[in-house]
Amino acid sequence: MFATFRLSMTWLHTWFGLVLGYVLVVVFFFGSLSVFDREIDRWALPETRFEAQPMPSFDEVLAPVFRELEPHPDDMAATARRVIGPLPDPGTLELASLYAYTTHRDPVLLVGGEFGIPNKPKDASDEHQHVHGWATIDPRTGTPLPVDRLKIGSDFFYPMHYSLHLHAWNDVGYWIVGFAALVMLAALVSGVVVHRKLFRELFTFRPRKQPQRRLLDLHNLTGVVALPFHFFFALTGLIIFAAIYLPVSDKLLKPLHDAHERLESTQTGLPLEPAGQPAAMASVDAMVAEAQRRWAERGMAGEVGLLFADHLGDTNGYVSIYRAGTDRVSLTGEGIHFRASTGEVIRVEPPAGVVAGINDFLTGLHLQHFRHWLLRWLYFLGGMAGCVCIATGFLFFVEKRKQQHAREGRSGARWVDALAVAAVTGTLIATAAILVANRLLPEDLPARGTWEERVFWLAWLGALLHAAWRSAPVLQARRSAAWAEQCLAVSVLAVVAVLLNWITTGDHLWHTLTTGYWPVAGVDLTLLAAAAIAAMTARRLWSTTPTWEPAHA
Amino acid sequence: MPDALFYVLVVVLVVLGLASFALAMERHWRQLRPGSPIARPTTLVLRAIGATALAASLALCLWLDHGTIASLVWVMALVPAALAVTFTFSWRPQWFAPLLWWTGTRP
Numbered sequence: 001m002f003a004t005f006r007l008s009m010t011w012l013h014t015w016f017g018l019v020l021g022y023v024l025v026v027v028f029f030f031g032s033l034s035v036f037d038r039e040i041d042r043w044a045l046p047e048t049r050f051e052a053q054p055m056p057s058f059d060e061v062l063a064p065v066f067r068e069l070e071p072h073p074d075d076m077a078a079t080a081r082r083v084i085g086p087l088p089d090p091g092t093l094e095l096a097s098l099y100a101y102t103t104h105r106d107p108v109l110l111v112g113g114e115f116g117i118p119n120k121p122k123d124a125s126d127e128h129q130h131v132h133g134w135a136t137i138d139p140r141t142g143t144p145l146p147v148d149r150l151k152i153g154s155d156f157f158y159p160m161h162y163s164l165h166l167h168a169w170n171d172v173g174y175w176i177v178g179f180a181a182l183v184m185l186a187a188l189v190s191g192v193v194v195h196r197k198l199f200r201e202l203f204t205f206r207p208r209k210q211p212q213r214r215l216l217d218l219h220n221l222t223g224v225v226a227l228p229f230h231f232f233f234a235l236t237g238l239i240i241f242a243a244i245y246l247p248v249s250d251k252l253l254k255p256l257h258d259a260h261e262r263l264e265s266t267q268t269g270l271p272l273e274p275a276g277q278p279a280a281m282a283s284v285d286a287m288v289a290e291a292q293r294r295w296a297e298r299g300m301a302g303e304v305g306l307l308f309a310d311h312l313g314d315t316n317g318y319v320s321i322y323r324a325g326t327d328r329v330s331l332t333g334e335g336i337h338f339r340a341s342t343g344e345v346i347r348v349e350p351p352a353g354v355v356a357g358i359n360d361f362l363t364g365l366h367l368q369h370f371r372h373w374l375l376r377w378l379y380f381l382g383g384m385a386g387c388v389c390i391a392t393g394f395l396f397f398v399e400k401r402k403q404q405h406a407r408e409g410r411s412g413a414r415w416v417d418a419l420a421v422a423a424v425t426g427t428l429i430a431t432a433a434i435l436v437a438n439r440l441l442p443e444d445l446p447a448r449g450t451w452e453e454r455v456f457w458l459a460w461l462g463a464l465l466h467a468a469w470r471s472a473p474v475l476q477a478r479r480s481a482a483w484a485e486q487c488l489a490v491s492v493l494a495v496v497a498v499l500l501n502w503i504t505t506g507d508h509l510w511h512t513l514t515t516g517y518w519p520v521a522g523v524d525l526t527l528l529a530a531a532a533i534a535a536m537t538a539r540r541l542w543s544t545t546p547t548w549e550p551a552h553a
Numbered sequence: 554m555p556d557a558l559f560y561v562l563v564v565v566l567v568v569l570g571l572a573s574f575a576l577a578m579e580r581h582w583r584q585l586r587p588g589s590p591i592a593r594p595t596t597l598v599l600r601a602i603g604a605t606a607l608a609a610s611l612a613l614c615l616w617l618d619h620g621t622i623a624s625l626v627w628v629m630a631l632v633p634a635a636l637a638v639t640f641t642f643s644w645r646p647q648w649f650a651p652l653l654w655w656t657g658t659r660p
Contacts, residue, residue, distance in 0.1 A: 200578070200580070201580075202575070202635070202639075203571070203575040203578075203581060203635065203638055203639045203642055204580070204639065204642075205639050205640060205642075205643045206643065207643050207644070221635075221636070221639055222636075225631065225632050225635035225636060225639075226632045228628050228631075229628070229629065229632065327619055327622075328619045328621050328622060329619075329621035329622055329625060330621060361621060364621075365625065370622055372618070372622055372626070374560050374626065375622065375625055375626050375629060378626065378629035378630060378632065378633070379629065381629075381632055381633055382629060382632050385632055385636070
């Protein structure tokens with residue numbers, strides 16, 4: 001089909017990069033924001049602007065919280081569609097298992113659990129006989145946050161990164177992102193083949209050359225200098241969701257999976273099923289103290305990250321305590337399991353073997369539970385380099401073809417350019433818009449979080465329509481007016497978000513900087529930096545005419 | 554010395570290392586020494602300086618953090634450092650002139 005290997009790689013890189021690039025730029029951008037998801041949560045939920053808290057006392061703070069916990073209305077509705085007959089009143093359902101989860105960056109604590117239901121499932125192979133409940137609480141008092149508040153960082157930007165919030169058709173978003181990650185790997189390899197002068201032009205950016213050269217230099221530069229980052233993040237992203245993409249054990253080899261689960265249960269001593277004999281729970285605080293003592297003995301002193309208890313109120317009940325990962329990359333919990341009724345240790349998880357160790361490292365590398373602010377910022381920068389790489393890829397595609405398309409009366413370059421505007425500046429507009437909405441919507445608006453999400457999607461749709469409308473000049477090989485106009489919009493919205501944060505919460509930059517409250521100061525400073533870059537870009541786009549005009553025949 | 558300063562030192566060493574490697578390349582050498590082609594020994598010395606600076610920065614990272622985190626910090630520090638070196642060569646190549654002081658006076 002192609003004369004040389006390099007030409008076939010060019011084709012692959014160009015077309016797969018273009019089509020999946022629109023997804024990848026969104027994944028890269030929201031992935032970068034997810035590095036600071038907890039900090040964005042603090043910005044969006046002013047009532048949670050206090051210091052990060054360790055896991056509170058279970059016996060004193062959490063036990064009453066779990067007694068009050070009820071199934072979440074969303075999951076009640078979802079479960080009702082799966083089972084035969086009406087579900088019992090949520091207030092009467094018994095908690096079967098529970099969890100509490102926190103990290104070193106969380107002032108608030110996520111709690112949740114499964115409630116047993118008597119209903120039979122509509123699908124006989126559906127073994128999930130539970131309905132879930134969850135809440136976010138202030139761990140100092142146990143008070144829950146209102147359920148309609150949106151944690152914009154961890155509950156909106158972060159899921160956008162891996163699911164695009166597309167849950168129809170069996171969570172098609174996960175599959176699109178997974179395919180994009182696979183294409184990313186192919187684009188990196190083919191990009192290296194196409195590049196040819198990888199080392200000779202490693203440090204090359206020629207700002208005074210023609211636009212095509214400049215764009216390609218910047219594309220190569222941001223792709224190559226962050227190549228290990230791009231490669232490992234695409235790869236580890238796929239590894240993290242490998243069980244979704246290749247559900248070998250729990251779908252294809254179901255009987256083997258079930259047999260293994262039973263065997264593992266006899267080996268670990270952690271019961272799979274309740275015994276049916278009621279038993280009260282011993283002091284969980286004592287179990288936590290014992291777990292922390294054992295971690296310290298192994299030179300891994302630390303706080304509890306995840307607390308899990310199964311078969312509540314049963315003699316088979318057990319409590320699992322996992323360490324919060326802070327001082328190393330590998331995502332391991334050094335789990336210690338206790339018999340719930342007596343508090344005796346059932347099992348201490350052994351150190352990971354080689355394969356599991358590599359998996360823990362690769363997973364931890366991507367999910368970054370460690371405590372290291374410099375590394376967080378470096379990740380953010382790596383992600384931004386990825387965004388620049390993809391964006392310059394779009395622009396190069398358009399620059400290379402727009403003259404020819406204009407001569408031939410084709411509109412391909414125009415639509416590629418319009419979609420690029422929507423994917424690049426449109427994403428920024430939607431992001432700034434949800435933050436502005438977060439500060440502007442009335443505090444007591446029912447389903448406030450849902451409205452914030454709607455503003456995000458509407459702003460993005462608006463940016464797409466605007467980009468399509470203003471991109472007509474590309475048909476004559478001129479620059480779309482949408483780039484400059486949307487840059488200006490980004491700039492204005494970002495400044496407005498910072499001002500609204502000041503007006504509505506009183507936490508202006510001077511205050512957050514002088515008191516060292518970095519979560520909010522960091523978000524504000526990043527918004528201002530984005531506003532400055534966007535404003536300078538808009539100004540440059542308006543003040544410079546394209547360096548070369550179409551060659552009219 | 555607080556940790557932050559050590560991390561600044563890591564970044565400085567990485568920039569120094571990458572800049573030395575860049576200067577050992579004909580293209581960037583000419584930006585500072587337009588008249589004279591680079592001599593083979595100069596290339597080797599520049600590469601040796603580059604390798605030493607990068608090795609020193611990696612050693613410093615390993616001393617500062619657990620090995621797994623240190624390796625990531627070092628690899629990720631290459632990104633801003635390489636961008637900084639590239640953009641300096643694009644707009645202010647003379648800033649790297651002090652790195653060539655030992656090669657004799659500028660022509």
